[in-house]
Amino acid sequence: MGILNKLKATVQESKQSLREIIKEYISLDSGNKQLILKKKTVLLFCQQALNRVEQLKNLELDSSEGLIATVEHNKVKVKIHFTSEKITLNKDNIEGELRLLTTPQFQTKNIIYRYLIAGWQNFLGGKVPNAVLPENIRIENNKIYYSMPRNQSQLLEALFSSLKNKSALKTSIKQGELTIETSAALGWDDFNLQSLFKLLNKK
DSSP: OOHHHHHHHHHHHHHHHHHHHHTTTEEEETTTTEEEEOHHHHHHHHHHHHHHOTTEEEEEEOSSBSEEEEEEETTEEEEEEEEEEEEEEOSSEEEEEEEESSOOEEEOSOHHHHHHHHHHHHHHTTOOOGGGSOTTEEEETTEEEEEEEGGGOHHHHHHHTTSOTTEEEEEEEETTEEEEEOSSOOOGGGSOHHHHHHHHTOO
8 A cells, every 4th residue: 555545544544533533422414404412512512601701600401492591790690591593604703593491580689689670570571671782692572693703613613614605504402402404414524523523622
């Protein structure tokens, strides 16, 4: 076997090894155009989100559907139960759509904030005014819409860089697994396996 053939064989074996490791975290159903992030993968990214976002105090899986986030701001804790429904891949940014599964719950030990929360719930019907939300986030009824620069999501880039602009991904989180439906069938060769391996092994 020539040097070039040996090199090709080595690269192929390396890809196969990476693929087998990544299959512990991700499963692919090309026939149904579905990619499933397994429970251990979702938990890993929940932990990474906790390490990166100061206001996020807890992020856990609901046993049946979605995620439950606990956010603290100005001594007020908000518990939000939501699921992901859609992600659109644009050239420079990502647009996402989340759905609230229950009404957000507010907790505080501060008596002044308790009165403010009670007033907010009574007079606004529990609706959050969009003017007080961060830029690029808006709420309409039980839906939360957000956008972010595409280069901030290493996971989506590693998985879906081969998809064309304006591709829409349907998403759902049930029993701890995140299912992503794509418009085009994907194979393992479409993924950046080395980037995925690095992401899945970040502490």
